[in-house]
Amino acid sequence: MLYYLFDYLHKHYHLPGAGVFQFISFRAAMAVITSLIIAQLFGGRLIRVLQRKQVGESVRDLGLQGQLEKKGTPTMGGLIILMAILVPVLLFAKLDNTYIVLMLLSTVWLGLIGFLDDYIKVFQKNKEGLSGRFKVLGQVGLGITVGWVLFISNDVTVRQYLLPDGSYSAVDASTIYQDVKLMITTVPFMKNNEINYGDLFDMAGSVFNEYYAFFYIPIVIVIITAVSNGANLTDGLDGLAAGTSAIIGVTLAILAFVSGNALLADYLDIMFIPNSGELVIFCTAFVGACIGFLWYNSYPAQVFMGDTGSLALGGIIAVLALIIRKELLIPVLCGVFLIENLSVMVQVSYFKYTKRKYGEGRRLLRMSPLHHHYQKLGYHESKIVSRFWIVGIMLAIFTLVTLKLR
Structure with a gap:
């Protein structure tokens, strides 16, 4: 909103300083500052309200160190994160940008599903919360929406540059370019690190090529469902999910910035995605929200x-x-989420297998998800969280290195 106000003042009244709102870097900085302030101001008040209403966490005794001490700690603090993301983005981003609209929709959509789950657990005293199938249904619904918009929207394009000699460059004065509708994505570790989903389905046959939207959308659904559930499983120790998400958010902000800047995209030899630079503002608000929430969620969590x-x-x-065509980097960038997901899947699968074969279920890990396994081994949760963060930072650096590692 403020972008449009200061743009109007700059163009019509030449207000000194108003033109600074044209710069993504300035608005991104303002977004992260505003996000941190909102988390601080809103967070403390929300915690007091939750305490008064006795919106506390019910804890089962699983024999974990310090677990019972958490009983009664206010939950539903994700409202702090949602507020600290939405307000700065609404203030500083271009709200007619398709990518920003998609991100706002995704935030509210999954936030509402999570809120409904927490509400049932806390206020209706149902420990199971929202039925798993309804959660998955909500995630699938978002996946269909996001996949369809990315597939059909004319605003979702990549820019192709062509010089007279057939080479590509974003900086040459004689460059001819066009913004084209291609379902193309980045493939790490390959010399030509891009692949078109349409080409994949073309190899499978003409029917696949003609209707490949119906095969692309399930890919989107799987990615959204897997990562959101991975974050959900990771949220088991104080500060673990918020800190890990902040690290991933910083990495995505860098990737969005270089993907939305023609000169940097040309230098790094990656695809230039018009208008995607606006996502940097969302990313910085996201990082600010996670860090601001850590003020209250770090050990011992309030x-x-x-x-x-x-x-x-x-x-x-x-x-x-x-959106920034880096979904194939998710297994690396979100490696912490992935290993948490896999630890649960392997534990459950192995237990069922041994129960069928030997008549009694056996476990590979002391407990799943993985962070609870280390708790069972006697590690303090702050040490586990710190080490998971370090792993997250290493994976983030490796993700950025893949821009030139081919």
């Missing part, structure tokens, strides 16, 4: 984010990666 926050964080990360 508030838990609940599904209100964790489902939204994972969904935001997935949709951001899809």
